[in-house]
Amino acid sequence: xxxxxxxxxxxxWNDIRVIVFTEYDDTKRYLRQQLEAAxxxxxxxxxxxxxxxxxxxxxxxxxxxxxxxxxxxxxxxRILIATDAAREGLNLQTHCWNLFHFxxxxxxxRMEQRNGRIDRKLQQHENVFCYYFVYEQRxxxxxxxxxxxxxxxxxxxxxxxxxxxxxxxxxxxAGGIRRKTISELQARIAATDLEExxxxxxxxxxxxxxxxxxxxxxxxxxLRNLLDASQKSIGLKEEQFRDTISCAxxxxxxxxxxxxxxxxxxxxxxxxxxxxxxREGADPTWVETMDSLRAPRKRDEKPWEWRRTSPIRPxxxxxxxxxxxxxxxxxxxxRVVQRLLGRFMAQGFLHHDLSRACCAQSSDAIRxxxxxxxxSLYGPGAARLHEEIVPVTARWVEAExxxxxxxPYAREAESRTLSLLESALLDGGHPIPDxxxxxxxxxxxxxxxxxxxxxEARGQEFIRDAEQKLAERGAVEAKAMxxxxxxxxxxxxxxxxxHESMDDRQLRLNYGDELEELRQLELNKRYWAKRLDSIExxxxxxxxxxxxxxxxKARRVExxxxxxxxxxxx
Numbered sequence: 256x257x258x259x260x261x262x263x264x265x266x267x268w269n270d271i272r273v274i275v276f277t278e279y280d281d282t283k284r285y286l287r288q289q290l291e292a293a294x295x296x297x298x299x300x301x302x303x304x305x306x307x308x309x310x311x312x313x314x315x316x317x318x319x320x321x322x323x324x325x326x327x328x329x330x331x332x333r334i335l336i337a338t339d340a341a342r343e344g345l346n347l348q349t350h351c352w353n354l355f356h357f358x359x360x361x362x363x364x365r366m367e368q369r370n371g372r373i374d375r376k377l378q379q380h381e382n383v384f385c386y387y388f389v390y391e392q393r394x395x396x397x398x399x400x401x402x403x404x405x406x407x408x409x410x411x412x413x414x415x416x417x418x419x420x421x422x423x424x425x426x427x428x429a430g431g432i433r434r435k436t437i438s439e440l441q442a443r444i445a446a447t448d449l450e451e452x453x454x455x456x457x458x459x460x461x462x463x464x465x466x467x468x469x470x471x472x473x474x475x476x477x478l479r480n481l482l483d484a485s486q487k488s489i490g491l492k493e494e495q496f497r498d499t500i501s502c503a504x505x506x507x508x509x510x511x512x513x514x515x516x517x518x519x520x521x522x523x524x525x526x527x528x529x530x531x532x533x534r535e536g537a538d539p540t541w542v543e544t545m546d547s548l549r550a551p552r553k554r555d556e557k558p559w560e561w562r563r564t565s566p567i568r569p570x571x572x573x574x575x576x577x578x579x580x581x582x583x584x585x586x587x588x589x590r591v592v593q594r595l596l597g598r599f600m601a602q603g604f605l606h607h608d609l610s611r612a613c614c615a616q617s618s619d620a621i622r623x624x625x626x627x628x629x630x631s632l633y634g635p636g637a638a639r640l641h642e643e644i645v646p647v648t649a650r651w652v653e654a655e656x657x658x659x660x661x662x663p664y665a666r667e668a669e670s671r672t673l674s675l676l677e678s679a680l681l682d683g684g685h686p687i688p689d690x691x692x693x694x695x696x697x698x699x700x701x702x703x704x705x706x707x708x709x710x711e712a713r714g715q716e717f718i719r720d721a722e723q724k725l726a727e728r729g730a731v732e733a734k735a736m737x738x739x740x741x742x743x744x745x746x747x748x749x750x751x752x753x754h755e756s757m758d759d760r761q762l763r764l765n766y767g768d769e770l771e772e773l774r775q776l777e778l779n780k781r782y783w784a785k786r787l788d789s790i791e792x793x794x795x796x797x798x799x800x801x802x803x804x805x806x807x808k809a810r811r812v813e814x815x816x817x818x819x820x821x822x823x824x825x
Contacts, residue, residue: 257269258294267297268298268299274372276356290304299331304335305332307341308337314555317554318553319335320345323335323349323350324346324347325580326350326579339369343368346375348376352378353384354385355385491587503596508536509534512570514526523575525570526571527569550568612699612817614695615821616685616687617675617676618675619822622820623648624817626814627815630718630812632811633809637809644815646713647706649661651702654698660705691821718807725805726802730802736797737798740794743786744790747786747787750783751784751787754780
């Protein structure tokens with residue numbers, strides 16, 4: 256199925272990927288030799304197989320993982336031969352749902368761990384297939400079949416393998432498999448079970464784990480709600496965020512984002528990001544910034560070669576809900592985004608530089624002006640705690656006939672003006688006549704001068720409100736920290752008490768390393784006692800430290816923009 260025309264010259268491969276597990280190095284070498292010989296005439300045969308085993312360097316392991324999780328249309332690897340070095344800590348489910356156990360380990364939990372490489376969350380395929388081989392003519396395989404069935408039954412009953420059952424099975428198989436005793440061995444494995452009291456204890460632990468999972472789901476849902484509330488609070492909408500990035504690109508002398516369309520079904524729209532580092536006269540420091548939009552550099556790959564062969568990846572503004580290294584998800588903390596948005600974070604008006612003054616047409620018949628200020632609050636160490644746009648709106652009157660300084664609108668008229676401003680900026684409208692632009696340019700310095708005192712007064716109102724909210728947030732986070740520390744304290748105390756009441760003989764499971772276990776337990780007890788002492792100190796210091804982080808030490812209100820809303824009718 257993976258290469259339908261295998262055997263023919265340059266036979267093409269489809270997108271299916273498989274993992275083949277083996278426990279032995281000799282078998283691994285045999286599999287590689289046989290598979291390489293079988294596919295040698297197919298398309299890109301030398302790039303179809305990867306091997307993951309104990310001696311594989313860390314950098315190479317990461318490279319294999321990235322290759323196997325990448326889009327099959329972009330990377331040719333299709334077969335991963337792995338020893339048990341890959342049975343833990345490796346997520347390979349992105350584009351793979353087929354796994355073969357070329358040999359079945361005697362320890363059932365190892366087989367469970369192998370399957371977990373693809374049978375896990377974020378697996379996109381509806382069905383996951385894990386195969387193992389049974390030879391009818393070999394009596395020993397009756398034992399393998401029994402182990403597999405036993406593993407499946409225990410997982411159905413308890414959710415996962417118990418360490419006690421695992422140790423019993425390992426002990427049962429310690430003497431190997433002899434044909435004379437196969438029936439007896441098979442019966443002993445099938446009968447392996449937990450004592451009722453141990454089974455009840457494990458079921459209680461599993462129920463506790465399920466409760467923790469439910470609590471985690473609730474917490475995730477709360478975080479989603481918090482994210483939605485945060486987006487609404489700051490008015491961050493995907494379309495506006497995207498337009499802001501395009502605007503910043505234009506200000507940097509680059510092309511705006513270009514739509515590429517969606518990826519797979521249900522994926523968010525993709526956009527081409529311009530090579531801002533390659534434009535004429537570009538700041539050379541943009542080169543490293545743009546590296547965050549490329550695919551990760553391979554082991555031992557030269558930076559210049561990597562940049563030449565790794566183009567800027569498309570960007571998206573919404574999480575697709577699956578692993579996809581073919582795109583970059585842009586967000587407020589992404590390196591390129593922060594640098595682009597930094598253009599809007601610089602100081603507003605410098606002397607008489609009114610480059611941030613603009614005109615926009617509105618559907619209203621009244622001429623209006625909006626002075627935009629930025630409120631910045633700083634905490635300990637000049638940490639920026641809060642930023643907010645402060646608007647002052649007024650009806651604009653020509654300077655020649657203006658008898659009194661501009662006077663700001665009341666709340667209702669201001670709300671109407673800001674609504675008109677948002678609509679005007681989104682709609683674009685028609686160009687303002689040059690004569691009007693010149694008139695507004697001449698009036699701008701006086702308009703700023705007259706509205707600036709009101710901006711400063713309004714800023715003080717915003718400061719009081721923001722400081723109150725920061726103090727409330729500090730109190731909430733301080734309480735959360737106290738709750739976390741109290742929970743840790745109770746958990747450690749319960750664990751310590753449970754081990755204090757245990758008989759040392761219960762710790763000995765015939766592994767042959769009882770003394771090492773007891774030594775480790777003593778080390779754990781010392782750590783628990785030390786941690787309890789430190790928690791007592793942290794309960795007095797940490798909540799207060801968190802509250803202090805939200806104490807405002809410096810305040811700043813400055814003008815950053817001037818907008819004129821000019822009626823379509825003139």
